[in-house]
Each structure stands twice: as structure tokens, then as C-alpha cells.
Amino acid sequence: MKKLIIPIITIFIFFDNTYAQVIFRPIGNYNVHNMTVIDSGNIRIWYAFNATDINKQETYDDLQRLEIGSRISKYYSYFLFNNDSLITVWTKEHPKAQGVPNQLGTKGKKETWDEYIFSEYFKDYTKKIFTQYTRMPHGVLKPCQYSETIPVQTWNIFIDHN
DSSP, X not given: OHHHHHXXXXXXXXXXXXXXXXXXXXXXXXXXXXXXXXXXXXXXXXXXXXXXXXXXXXXXXXXXXXXXXXXXXXXXXXXXHHHHHHHHHHHHHOTTOSSOOSOOSOOOSXXXXXXXXXXXXXXXXXXXXXXEEEOOOTTOOSOEEEEEXXXXXXXXXXXXXX
């Protein structure tokens, strides 16, 4: 039994030291240089997600943004987008680096993975399709995507009787 325990402990110590020396990039970060323009936003709305103090971004769970264009609307985490942009620049400035920082720039108070922060939502009005892309937490390698037809909304506006 003692012969088995010593190699196992040695393996754990080896892996622990190996991971401590390298900064790993979060799975699913995007290189912002690979993005293309598909529409222009006519309306941009900022949303302080679960803010405890609207004047301090570090008290938000996230700073989220809705961009509405004539063909596409997009709802996403601005903190995550900004982090991806800064990491892309950092990577270009440090091409020989063995690792990449996990976080650059402002982030919210939430320390764990959250579907609402790590998802981007698109409505394509020309195709009448709603799509959600989600970056999964470490250990789950592939991002997830879900699409469905945008439901038709029927609105009835009545006269306001004060």
C-alpha cells in the first residue's frame, strides 16, 4: 500500500507545480481581429447587471450591452468583449509568451461561470432566427449554440384611460 501512495503523491505534486507556472487562457476567448461587420447598430443600450452601486463597475455582476441594428440585434457581456480585445492586443505584443493572462481590464464581482455572462444572443430579423452562443467553463471544450425561430409577437395598444 505504501508503494502505491508515494507515486500518486509524487504525480499530484508534479502536476500542481506544472500548472502553477503557466497562465492558461480561458477556453473560448475570441480573437477580435477575426470579426467582421454584419450590421450597424442604430440603438445601443448598456445594462449594469445586478449592480449594487451603479457608479462602481466592480459592483456589477457584468456590464451588458444590447445593440439593435436594422437586420441584427446582439446582446452580450461588454466586460467579456473588452477582456477578449485586451487579450488579443496582449498576445500580439507578447508573441513568445508561454501563457496568456486570464483577465485584463474591468470585470464584475461574479467569480464563477454564469450562462448570462458567457453567452451572446443574436436576433437575425432577415432570417427570423434567434441564436444563443455560450462559452462553457473549463473542462467542457466546445462552446454551445442554440437557434430557434423568432416567435411572432402580436401587440395590442389600447387607449390609456387615466
